[in-house]
Amino acid sequence: MRVGLLTGGGDVPGLNAAIRAVVKRGEGEHGHSVVGFRNGWKGLADGDVMPLTRQHIRNVLASGGTLLGTARYHPHADDGGLDAVLATLEAERIEAVICIGGDGTLHAASKVAEAGVRVVAVPKTIDNDVWGTDRSIGFDTAVTIATEAVDRIHTTAESHNRVMIVEVMGRHAGWIAATAGIAGGAEVVLAPEEPFDIDRIVRFLQHRHRAHASFSIVVVAEGAVPARGTSMSYETQVGRFGEIVAGAIGERLGAEIAERTGFDTRVTVLGHVQRGGTPTPADRILGSRFGVAAIDAVTAGESGVMTALRGEDVVLVPLADIAGKVKQVPADLLETARALA
Amino acid sequence: MRVGLLTGGGDVPGLNAAIRAVVKRGEGEHGHSVVGFRNGWKGLADGDVMPLTRQHIRNVLASGGTLLGTARYHPHADDGGLDAVLATLEAERIEAVICIGGDGTLHAASKVAEAGVRVVAVPKTIDNDVWGTDRSIGFDTAVTIATEAVDRIHTTAESHNRVMIVEVMGRHAGWIAATAGIAGGAEVVLAPEEPFDIDRIVRFLQHRHRAHASFSIVVVAEGAVPARGTSMSYETQVGRFGEIVAGAIGERLGAEIAERTGFDTRVTVLGHVQRGGTPTPADRILGSRFGVAAIDAVTAGESGVMTALRGEDVVLVPLADIAGKVKQVPADLLETARALA
Amino acid sequence: MRVGLLTGGGDVPGLNAAIRAVVKRGEGEHGHSVVGFRNGWKGLADGDVMPLTRQHIRNVLASGGTLLGTARYHPHADDGGLDAVLATLEAERIEAVICIGGDGTLHAASKVAEAGVRVVAVPKTIDNDVWGTDRSIGFDTAVTIATEAVDRIHTTAESHNRVMIVEVMGRHAGWIAATAGIAGGAEVVLAPEEPFDIDRIVRFLQHRHRAHASFSIVVVAEGAVPARGTSMSYETQVGRFGEIVAGAIGERLGAEIAERTGFDTRVTVLGHVQRGGTPTPADRILGSRFGVAAIDAVTAGESGVMTALRGEDVVLVPLADIAGKVKQVPADLLETARALA
Amino acid sequence: MRVGLLTGGGDVPGLNAAIRAVVKRGEGEHGHSVVGFRNGWKGLADGDVMPLTRQHIRNVLASGGTLLGTARYHPHADDGGLDAVLATLEAERIEAVICIGGDGTLHAASKVAEAGVRVVAVPKTIDNDVWGTDRSIGFDTAVTIATEAVDRIHTTAESHNRVMIVEVMGRHAGWIAATAGIAGGAEVVLAPEEPFDIDRIVRFLQHRHRAHASFSIVVVAEGAVPARGTSMSYETQVGRFGEIVAGAIGERLGAEIAERTGFDTRVTVLGHVQRGGTPTPADRILGSRFGVAAIDAVTAGESGVMTALRGEDVVLVPLADIAGKVKQVPADLLETARALA
Structure with missing residues (x-):
């Protein structure tokens, strides 16, 4: 069997582990030959193919x-x-076809599957907001880098x-912000x-600096916004590809806090x-496990599904089940962040 | 309420995050005062107490x-x-009492709970072999350090x-070996x-080095043993505290492979x-979440339970349910390790 | 003998190693008692003293x-x-007094020494632009962090x-830019x-992207400026304390390159x-060695000098010799950066 | 001009940076073509050549x-x-020929140069004991890894x-031990x-543990030995290639300290x-600078010399000057290690 493989959307660390796993398991266990498409769905549409061997x-x-x-x-949008x-x-x-990507790629995968192609998807995103998988x-x-910072x-x-x-990053969900x-x-x-x-926030910082501490760290997701009806108005700034403009909310928040508290703010x-x-x-382990699961799934005839982590297990979930959903940070994790401040 | 806190068994990274969470949440949310016992159950038995505030x-x-x-x-053994x-x-x-520890400490916790003390346990072990919790x-x-090596x-x-x-470490379970x-x-x-x-193993290495590669890496858990009836006999060497003697199986395995293959082996x-x-x-996040869950649990009157990670959630499991069990690496994870070799 | 110790200017990693060395060597070898001034020269002027023992x-x-x-x-400026x-x-x-700091602190040190105080200085700056010392x-x-980025x-x-x-940082000298x-x-x-x-730069990037590569990395020091008479005009933007406004040249340069090349630029x-x-x-080693050298120097009666690294050796150089000088990156190191592009 | 390049002796991090610099500078600035010899001098003797281009x-x-x-x-020994x-x-x-290596390779380089070949050497060794260069x-x-440990x-x-x-490593010189x-x-x-x-040592540890501390760390170079006439006798254990048997002195020292102090020792x-x-x-920077300097040197007709770091500068030193010498840790650095214990 010949299996095609592509990565779509923004790059993240761990993609190569998944690619490697698909190839090793595909060649070794199943005797497939694997080919890669360059530059995501574009390469698949354009026939930009490269061999993928050990x-x-x-x-x-x-x-x-x-x-x-x-x-x-996204082929369905073109x-x-x-x-x-x-x-x-x-x-x-x-x-x-095995495609590794985030929301956009997963959506494209379901469209391509509907067109009759056997497709298994693997979720990647540093935002961790893909529904149906723990990670x-x-x-x-990304959390490790943000925490180090x-x-x-x-x-x-x-x-x-x-x-x-x-x-930090996080457009629709604050996973990096909460965990880092x-x-x-x-x-x-x-x-x-x-x-x-x-x-x-201003009252909290003022109280804290008056009471005992002389510094504070505020971690803000790029997609955070002030609540309506509060004394700060702000609209998320979005770029060409729907991505949030880096620094917009951070800079704005810094200016507000500096002005309202008078504290040296950076x-x-x-x-x-x-x-x-x-x-x-x-x-690397998640990429490796997802890669193995994806090639095993296409070999078993699965289509229109995504590999997912649930506790210790890697399972398959229908792409239909996750469409249009965003996995947000549960309230108890945000509460833990607050409790330990 | 006054709550006592101790850490037992071997130290691991993340204990201080759990201690910090117990204190912050205990003081801040619940208004408890927290005291620490020095050096595990010994300090609790000896009355070696230290204050634990912010x-x-x-x-x-x-x-x-x-x-x-x-x-x-272990108090029950003394x-x-x-x-x-x-x-x-x-x-x-x-x-x-909140106690953070591995198998020994968790067993002691159940004995102390049986003696009528309100006890909540938090699992720690680099071996990851505590039953009932994903992590x-x-x-x-430990996996990060081992992988870097x-x-x-x-x-x-x-x-x-x-x-x-x-x-690498891993007496009863090969979690570090498999994941690293x-x-x-x-x-x-x-x-x-x-x-x-x-x-x-020898045949595999000989084939590999003949076929294409010129080096191989073998990761062995300290508790790994040869199968009975195979051509290598070996008994795990154990020290004073039941801990496995570091290097024993590694050195032995290296000697066997060197002798049987003639390859330069280190x-x-x-x-x-x-x-x-x-x-x-x-x-740090797991320690923080377990610490919050543990102090919330004792506050709620729970006893004889352990905090546990299940997927995205932190839950409580009865210590009775996990007694005598070892969480081993599932076969499919070991199979993944083999598939990607 | 009682010795006072302070750190001035921006904080950098390694200051605590120097503080520790002054205290350990001062107490241990020389029998001095060491006291610290909080918040640089301000603490010395205000009498904000803290004990500094092991x-x-x-x-x-x-x-x-x-x-x-x-x-x-800076006391002389107040x-x-x-x-x-x-x-x-x-x-x-x-x-x-032992003071650890950058240009401003070293200048203050020479003024205080002129006023008759025994002062030995230790140079710190992530910019590495203090004259008279290799490092x-x-x-x-800073280079390690920038390289990782x-x-x-x-x-x-x-x-x-x-x-x-x-x-990256570097107001008057591009040490971080060149080395990272x-x-x-x-x-x-x-x-x-x-x-x-x-x-x-634009011609180079266009040639490179046309010829073989599909990406380029430009590292720019915050103090970099276009040459006069070239087609881009720009004036360095400076904040309240004379510090360069972070991001100013980087953002400007990105906008110029994006506009002139049409390449996706971030x-x-x-x-x-x-x-x-x-x-x-x-x-840590440099801080430790400088700390030992500084306390040894004040003990020996030295004043108006700075510890310096020269090859393998730590030496003392008169503060008068370094006043007003900036150690810039030698042309051959910038040439190496160019040669390896 | 065609230039040959080889790496000899034990591998170290930074070799590839030097190889890359030789190729980039050789091709780009000088228009040379560079070829590599596989597996050190052996590849040069056997004609095991590989192209080395960008x-x-x-x-x-x-x-x-x-x-x-x-x-x-070593060709001269064969x-x-x-x-x-x-x-x-x-x-x-x-x-x-440009050869990158430690003592053995540098010695071979001087022999090959004497035979009439134009040879420039680049020093590498985690032990840092090559005479004539700061680093x-x-x-x-190696120091970074050892310090992290x-x-x-x-x-x-x-x-x-x-x-x-x-x-830690260090046969003839304790650079890693002293700095880590x-x-x-x-x-x-x-x-x-x-x-x-x-x-x-035993008296020091006993005093320390009695006085205030409850733990101690001893860093020992593999080549460390007891002084003659003291109460411990030991001879360095050496393997086939003259390398010191890993763990020999460490294990022995641990056994001695455990026995003499009764402290839990690992x-x-x-x-x-x-x-x-x-x-x-x-x-990476040192490798890059040495690589550039080496290719510049052979181009300029130099032979029988080694690139060396002296303070901020890269210079050339005659191989004859460094033959038979070992750069040991100066007494003041060992004294600093002692002072800060």
């Missing part, structure tokens, strides 16, 4: 990014895109009596799940460092 | 070890031990055409769950570095 | 920041500042065919030492993460 | 090991070895009231430079992890 996946397990390249392109996909698959005699590839590494900023905040704002906030010991965590009240925007570099062991 | 837990979140100290002592525990609790007017505190950090050894193995043996083996791309993973056949025994140092974000 | 320096070797706190205040310093020293019966405390850690951004640049701009640029394999390094020509501003967190071994 | 050095800057492979073979070297060079029309490639990474062991030592022995000892805050540092007196042997993995920025 040769090509040497020494990639610990490397970030994706050896296949990636792009933001005129003639689905036909081009079908044409490539026929020309290359590819019987099944997506890339999240653990908060650790570093902690020591400089303490030495200088400052309020430090750290903006807990792990880094942040005083305030702001996530999209719970619009914030700037007055309460802003750090983590940005792209959160999605690059050597994956953590957890992301 | 002052004492500053800057401990990212630090390894335990600020309370720890020791291997003549008069339980009485001493009860005496201390009465003298100090302590109404509930125990310390495991993620395998990564390092990988480059030197490759440059020198060698077989490198890496011995997958994450580090090891060629062979040996775990206590599946006694190994040295002849198969052994690295990771040892204590696996249990020290800055905890990963995952261990 | 107790206070436990577990600080690997921690970032400064346990003494720091501030930007009316009555020098008198206040002298008054504190007399009241506290302090015979010598200042904090530089190695470039490594991370490398993988994401490669996966997405982008030009990535990374702005070489270590991270950047295609373009821009430092204050050599004003740049945007047209040449900007990351490292900011405060560069100056925080666990010091590298090299910074 | 293609081959992609993404190697941050990788450990050597892409050329390495081996312990019958007909030098003739084979000359034959290969003639057959391949190679006009100059050799690999040392900074000491940091980790620190927390577990503290929690358990133990004496922890950490054996200072950086990690070890209580005792044992180096080959100063044979130790076990009685003094031994960790770092072993091969010290020489693998991602090089630190300092080693």
Whole structure:
């Protein structure tokens, strides 16, 4: 059997582990041949194919990014895109497609599956907001990087009596903010799940600095917004691809806090460092397990499903079940962040 | 309410996060006062008490070890031990005990609970073999350290055409071996769950080195043993406290492989570095969540239970349910390790 | 003898190693008692004194920041500042002062020494631009953090065919830019030492992307500026304390390159993460050696001097020799960065 | 001009940075073509040649090991070895050789140079004991790894009231032991430079544990030995290639201290992890600068010289000047280690 493989959307650490697993398991256990499409669905539509053998996946397990390249392109949203996909698959005699990606890619996967292609998807996103799985590839590494940054900023905040704002990724869900906030010991965590009240934050910081401490760390997700009817108005700023403009809420929040409290306030925007570099062991293992599960699934004839982590187990969930849903941070985790501030 | 807190057994990274969470949540939300016992159950039996306020837990979140100290002592196994525990609790007017530890501490916790004390336990062990919870505190950090070591050894193995043996911890379960083996791309993973056949390993290495590769990495858990009836006999060497003698199986395995294959073979025994140092974000978060759950549980009147991670949730499980059980690595994870070799 | 110790200017990793060394060596070898001034020269002027014994320096070797706190205040620039310093020293019966700091602190040190106080200085700055010493405390850690960021951004640049701009610290000298640029394999390094020509950069990137590569990394020091007479005009933006506004040149450069090339261009501003967190071994060792050398120097009656690294040796150099000088990156190191692009 | 390049002796992190620099600078600036010899001098004698172009050095800057492979073979010590070297060079029309290695390789380089070949050497060794240069490639990474291990062991030592022995590399010189000892805050540092007196160590530990502390860390170089006439006799154990048997002195020392003090004593042997993995920025920069300097030197007609770091500068030193010399740790650095214990 010939199996096609692609990575779509933003790159995250752990993609190469999944690619490697698909190839090793596919070649070794199942005797498949695996081919890669360059730059996501675009490569599948354009017939931009590369061979993927054991040769090509040497020494990639610990490397970030994706050896296949990636792009933001969705065949169902492009005129003639689905036909081009079908044409490539026929020309290359590819019987099944494994796609690794986030919301956009998963949605495209369900559309391509509906068009009659055997498709199994693997979830990746540093935002960890894909419904139906405890974890997506890339999240653990992003949290590790964000926590390390908060650790570093902690020591400089303490030495200088400052309020430090750290903006992390998370458009629709505050997973990185909540977990890096807990792990880094942040005083305030702001996530999209719970619009914030700037007055309460200001009162909290003033009380804290008056009472005992001389510094505070505020971790804010890029998608956090003030609650309606509170004394700060703000609309999320969005770029060309629907991505949030890095630094917008962080800078704004820093300006508000500085003005309202008079405290020396500094802003750090983590940005792209959160999605690059050597994956953590957890992301390599998750990528490896998802890769094995995906190639096993297509071999077993599955289609229109996504690999998912549930507790200790890797399972398959129908793409139909997760469509349109966003996995947000549960209230008790945000409460833990608050309790430990 | 006065709550006592202790850490027992071997230290692991993430204990201080749990201690901090108990104190912050206990003081802040519940208005309790928390006291610590030095050096585990020994301190509780001896009345070796220290105050634990917000002052004492500053800057401990990212630090390894335990600020309370720890020791291997079990009151129920010591003549008069339980009485001493009860005496201390009465003298100090302590109404509930939270204990953080591994198998030994959890067993002691159930005995102390049976003696009428309100006890909630928190599982920690780098071996990850506590039944009833997906993860125990310390495991993620240990895997991270072990994987980093395998990564390092990988480059030197490759440059020198060698077989490198890496011995990691894991007495009854091969969690570190399996996960660091997958994450580090090891060629062979040996775990206590599946006694190994040295002849198969030797044949595999010979085939691999003949076919294409010029180096191999073997990750072996300290508790791994050869299968009965195979051509290598070996009995696990155990020290004073029932702990496995570090390096014993690793060195032996290295000698066997060197002799049988003639390959240049080197052994690295990771040892204590696996249990020290800055905890990963995952261990800080797990420690923090378990600490919050434990103090909430004693406040709610729970006793004889352990905090546990199940998927995304922290739950309570009766200590009675986990007694005498060891959580071993499931066959499919060991199979994944093999598939990706 | 009673010796006073302070840290001034921005905090850097490795300060605590120096503080620890002054105390350990001072108490242990020389029998001195050491006291600390809180928040730099301000604490010395205000008499804000804290005891510094072996107790206070436990577990600080690997921690970032400064346990003494720091501030930007210079007694000679403040009316009555020098008198206040002298008054504190007399009241506290302090015979010598060790100050750890950057340009501002070193200048203040020479002024205080001229006023008759025995003063020995220790250089710290992540910018590494203090004249007379191969290295200042904090530089190695900053380079390590910046390189790690470039490594991370490398993988994401490669996966997405982008030009990535990374702005690092370095107002008057491009040490971090040059070294992190070489270590991270950047295609373009821009430092204050050599004003740049945007047209040449654009031509280089266009050629590179046309020829073979699909991504590029530009590392720019915050103090880099375009050469006069070239097609981009820009003036360095400076904040209240004379510090450069973070992100200003990086954002501007990103906008210019995006407009002129049409390439997808992203900007990351490292900011405060560069100056925080666990010091590298090299910074701990440098801090330790400088601390020992400084306390030995005041004991020997030296004054108006600074500890300095010269090759393998720690020596003393007169503060008068370094006044007004900036150690810039030598042309051959910038040439190496270019040669390896 | 055709230039040959090889790496000899044990692998260290930073070799690939040097290889990359030779190729980039050789191709780009000088228009040379560079070829590699596989597995050190053996490949040069056997004519085992591989092309080395910009293609081959992609993404190697941050990788450990050597892409050329390495081996312990010295042509002058092998019958007909030098003739084979000359034959290969003639057959391949190679006009100059750059060799990167430690003592053995440098010695071989001088012999090959004497035979009329244009040879420039680059020093690498994690032991840092090559005479004539402040630093050799690999040392900074090894110290970083060793310090991280000491940091980790620190927390577990503290929690358990133990004496922890950490054996690090260093046969003839204790550079890693001294620097990782200072950086990690070890209580005792044992180096080959100063044979130790076990009685003094035991007295020191007993005093320390009685007085105030409950744990101690001893860092011992593999080449450390007891002083003659003291109460412990020991002879360094050496393997086939003259390398010291890992763990021998560490285990022996642990047994002696345990027996003489009765303290709970544990031994960790770092072993091969010290020489693998991602090089630190300092080693990548040193490798890059040495690589550039070496190719510039052969181009300029230099021969029989070695690149060397002196303060901030890279210079050339005659191989004749360094022959037979070992750069040991200066007494003042060992004194600093003692002062800060």
